[in-house]
Amino acid sequence: MKPGEGTDGRAPLLARLSRRTTLGVALGNLLEGRPGGLSAWARTTAGLVALLLVLQIFSGLLLAFYYVPSTEAAHVTVAFVEKEIAGGSWVRAIHLYAAQLLPLALVLHLAQAFARGAHRRRPFGWLASLLLLLLVMANGATGYSLPLDARAFYSTRVAESIAGGLPLFGGTARAWLVGGQEVSTLTLSRLYALHVLVVPALILSVVAARLFVVKEPAEQTEAEPGLELSWLPAQLARQAVVAGAAFAALAFYAARFPAPLGPPAEEAAPGYLPRPGAQFLWLFQLLKYFSTTNASLVATLLPALLLGALALLPFLPERSPARRRRMPTRALGVAAFSLLFLLVAVFTTLAYLEDRRDPRVREQLARQARQEEEFRRAPFVPRRTGGARDEAGAAATDADETVAASKPAPPPEAYARHCARCHGPSGEGKSINPPLVGVSARPNRTVEDIVAILNDPRSYDLERRMPSFARKLSEEEKRAVAEWVASLK
Amino acid sequence: MTDTSERSREAGGARTHDDLRRRFLLWIPAAVFGAAAVSLLTTAYRFLRPRAGAAAADADPRGGWLAVGRVSEMGGGRPLRRAVTVERRAGWSLARREQAVFVLPGAGPRVVSAVCPHEGCEVEWDAGASAFLCPCHDSRFGPDGERTAGPAERGLARLPARVTGDVLEVLYEPSGGGPDAPAVQG
Numbered sequence: 001m002k003p004g005e006g007t008d009g010r011a012p013l014l015a016r017l018s019r020r021t022t023l024g025v026a027l028g029n030l031l032e033g034r035p036g037g038l039s040a041w042a043r044t045t046a047g048l049v050a051l052l053l054v055l056q057i058f059s060g061l062l063l064a065f066y067y068v069p070s071t072e073a074a075h076v077t078v079a080f081v082e083k084e085i086a087g088g089s090w091v092r093a094i095h096l097y098a099a100q101l102l103p104l105a106l107v108l109h110l111a112q113a114f115a116r117g118a119h120r121r122r123p124f125g126w127l128a129s130l131l132l133l134l135l136v137m138a139n140g141a142t143g144y145s146l147p148l149d150a151r152a153f154y155s156t157r158v159a160e161s162i163a164g165g166l167p168l169f170g171g172t173a174r175a176w177l178v179g180g181q182e183v184s185t186l187t188l189s190r191l192y193a194l195h196v197l198v199v200p201a202l203i204l205s206v207v208a209a210r211l212f213v214v215k216e217p218a219e220q221t222e223a224e225p226g227l228e229l230s231w232l233p234a235q236l237a238r239q240a241v242v243a244g245a246a247f248a249a250l251a252f253y254a255a256r257f258p259a260p261l262g263p264p265a266e267e268a269a270p271g272y273l274p275r276p277g278a279q280f281l282w283l284f285q286l287l288k289y290f291s292t293t294n295a296s297l298v299a300t301l302l303p304a305l306l307l308g309a310l311a312l313l314p315f316l317p318e319r320s321p322a323r324r325r326r327m328p329t330r331a332l333g334v335a336a337f338s339l340l341f342l343l344v345a346v347f348t349t350l351a352y353l354e355d356r357r358d359p360r361v362r363e364q365l366a367r368q369a370r371q372e373e374e375f376r377r378a379p380f381v382p383r384r385t386g387g388a389r390d391e392a393g394a395a396a397t398d399a400d401e402t403v404a405a406s407k408p409a410p411p412p413e414a415y416a417r418h419c420a421r422c423h424g425p426s427g428e429g430k431s432i433n434p435p436l437v438g439v440s441a442r443p444n445r446t447v448e449d450i451v452a453i454l455n456d457p458r459s460y461d462l463e464r465r466m467p468s469f470a471r472k473l474s475e476e477e478k479r480a481v482a483e484w485v486a487s488l489k
Numbered sequence: 490m491t492d493t494s495e496r497s498r499e500a501g502g503a504r505t506h507d508d509l510r511r512r513f514l515l516w517i518p519a520a521v522f523g524a525a526a527v528s529l530l531t532t533a534y535r536f537l538r539p540r541a542g543a544a545a546a547d548a549d550p551r552g553g554w555l556a557v558g559r560v561s562e563m564g565g566g567r568p569l570r571r572a573v574t575v576e577r578r579a580g581w582s583l584a585r586r587e588q589a590v591f592v593l594p595g596a597g598p599r600v601v602s603a604v605c606p607h608e609g610c611e612v613e614w615d616a617g618a619s620a621f622l623c624p625c626h627d628s629r630f631g632p633d634g635e636r637t638a639g640p641a642e643r644g645l646a647r648l649p650a651r652v653t654g655d656v657l658e659v660l661y662e663p664s665g666g667g668p669d670a671p672a673v674q675g
């Protein structure tokens with residue numbers, strides 16, 4: 001380095017780093033030429049997208065240290081992160097809210113690029129942003145299914161139905177999505193693999209290609225060859241101010257409002273009203289107006305058409321070469337953006353309004369919110385795992401009997417998992433739900449009867465409605481629960 | 490303002506002011522990145538920090554005493570292999586695991602862990618050699634559990650034992666840092 005070079009208008013450290021690494025290429029691609037005035041601030045959407053992507057990867061990595069993608073463990077691991085891990089609730093809230101903000105940030109990024117005409121100068125950057133929009137929506141959809149509470153369960157159900165409703169290959173698409181004929185633990189592993197490996201790998205590839213591989217002309221290449229980027233510190237500062245403010249706002253919001261997590265899906269009471277994440281509300285509302293097949297077509301073709309039109313924009317001529325007339329390319333872009341904004345704004349608003357208007361819906365949603373709050377406050381219950389329980393030595397079992405005879409036996413694990421929420425941890429009943437203590441003294445409440453009630457509660461004309469546990473418990477578990485309940489005196 | 494800096498460069502003078510300004514401007518992203526990185530790394534540290542010790546299952550009605558078997562069914566002149574079911578809480582999971590122990594012959598309840606104090610493998614009783622043999626690194630222990638040969642530095646861990654009625658019970662505390670603390674802990 002010649003003496004004095006470090007001081008000729010550049011920050012020496014940045015200049016040195018840029019010369020030795022690909023940082024200069026990345027910054028050049030990201031910051032795209034010398035900005036000024038309002039345009040300089042408009043371009044900070046790039047930093048916003050970068051911030052949100054970094055937060056997603058960071059929080060996602062942390063969550064992956066605890067999450068287990070199986071129907072047995074998924075919910076309990078998420079509840080464990082929420083209730084027991086230091087900062088767990090915050091990390092999960094950041095993950096959820098950043099996921100919902102990412103599509104918004106990307107649309108803003110696209111809109112400002114379009115307004116500046118940058119999509120024509122730098123078509124690859126434009127396509128990369130569109131691709132990212134598609135990918136972050138895909139990751140929002142797959143991620144929503146993972147906690148396996150009621151809202152996750154119905155999100156999976158709707159995604160499955162949208163795939164299944166497609167003409168011609170609907171059945172195949174559905175089977176590939178759920179990994180079989182019905183939603184099972186395989187579905188969860190599939191969605192998990194897509195959510196944490198496949199889609200993030202694609203997102204990172206797109207980002208890497210955008211920053212490091214494709215070199216697109218900046219606005220003033222001739223005027224500023226190489227790294228004579230005298231405006232760079234100022235623009236970096238703008239990006240940092242916007243991204244920093246966004247991060248602070250998001251961090252406080254996430255600390256104040258934890259991400260929703262309901263009780264496990266199998267405990268959802270009848271009448272549960274599932275609602276999607278904010279970034280999918282428009283689609284949720286739109287699907288109310290279409291039957292299955294049409295709904296699938298709307299859910300796939302409408303975004304495809306809009307994104308397709310936007311993807312074509314840089315490549316359509318603005319003037320017809322022959323007649324030198326202006327082509328309506330710009331108008332097409334404006335129309336596509338307007339339609340996108342209108343679609344999302346109108347249907348999201350409609351979704352909110354409809355939920356507020358019907359008092360029954362409003363009450364049910366409020367009830368669900370209360371249940372989620374109750375669940376959040378309830379102490380964490382670990383899940384019993386491992387097979388040693390069945391093979392526990394006969395000696396130990398004998399000893400169990402000798403020791404346990406004096407006290408009431410502890411409830412079987414299946415009871416704690418499925419029944420305790422309504423009937424209380426020791427069968428003492430809870431609020432309006434009846435106690436189970438002494439139930440065997442009543443008519444028609446033998447062990448066989450209790451197993452039958454678990455299988456088909458309706459056939460017993462109970463005073464309170466109870467969900468069926470026919471498929472949630474194994475035969476052994478039903479028997480164990482029934483015997484224990486019958487033993488409560 | 491960028492124009493001003495541009496002009497000053499072309500003029501070849503009065504650089505100092507712009508340099509200062511640029512350097513100052515670089516402190517903004519540096520401060521923002523630094524603050525964000527510190528807050529995120531702190532979160533990651535708290536989030537991932539392992540909990541101290543393996544907590545025993547909550548509300549153990551027997552205070553950690555585990556049934557080994559009936560005293561009346563034991564006897565004979567050689568160590569008897571028995572399994573105790575240890576319940577441990579690991580984060581969100583409550584896992585039961587079988588842990589082998591040996592009931593030593595003789596008067597009074599004497600129970601040793603089957604975990605070799607060397608590297609945590611499980612020893613076996615070799616009736617022919619009248620010794621406990623470790624299958625991994627050939628440590629040997631006498632019928633009383635004391636070390637006789639091999640790389641182990643001490644004998645098999647003696648577990649606190651008592652007889653309640655006819656039932657032999659032991660206290661198995663693998664996480665207590667005792668000599669039998671196995672290398673792999675569920």
